Amino acid sequence: MSIIRNYKLWLALVVLGVAVSGQIAIGKRSEPNSSGPSSKYFDAGRLLEDVKYLASDELEGRSPERPSIAKARDHVAKRMREAGIEPERQEFKFMPRRGKEELTGVNFIGRIAGRSKEKAGKYIVITAHYDHVGIQNGQIYNGADDNASGTAALFAIASYFKKNRPEHSLIFVALDAEEMGLQGARHFVANLPVAKEAILLNVNMDMLSRSEKGELYAAGTYHYPQFKPALEAVQKKASVKLLLGHDRPELGRDDWTFQSDHGAFHREKIPFIYFGVEDHPDYHR
Structure with missing residues (x-):
């Protein structure tokens, strides 16, 4: 499994995700040599x-589409509880693109209240989808990178912030049915648990673990340049190569603006930063 071979990169990306979320939530512009979360905080x-x-x-x-999705959902709920956040089930119905029967999807929503009375009413929504594409032509597509990696990172980041509360509040969402047209994200955005105006940012994680070049992209600053300074501050001290890009319309298929769950937020004019690696041959495995 490729993700096991690349766990050091993946762990660094989790640390980086915490650093970015913390900087944006708290509003800091840390110096390159300032202390921040490190791998010692994660298991x-x-x-x-x-x-x-x-x-x-x-x-x-x-x-x-398969009954075994129930096991994945049970695991997501259990791990969110172990991270210290009580998951709320958000069920929704949808029609798959190439199906005749309506399906039920389940998002899991957890919250961590901010510690600042002045800022706790503003939220960062941290997302990762836990579904994948199932079995096709008799072959199981396991989806270790897409997106078991992001889902596991969601648990780790929630656990960190439960113990190190930021000033702003956080909402963690494990989203369903991304592979079927961002169905879980679309439902969540249409049924937000807080006022849309209270959401500062969506941080979305999808495909974190595999980059032969040790590179992670943060997409979104073309649309939302106000977050560029926070990302540039993290760039200077990151243990992986953080690149900004894949978010300009002229890039065509290499524009990732609508290629994962953050696209549903962007359509509703909710700012996003998307973390992911470039496509590779094993992303379904």
């Missing part, structure tokens, strides 16, 4: 266990 073994289970054959590729 690499637990991260790997989450990915191994979510990407196991037992879960049959985590498709909402």
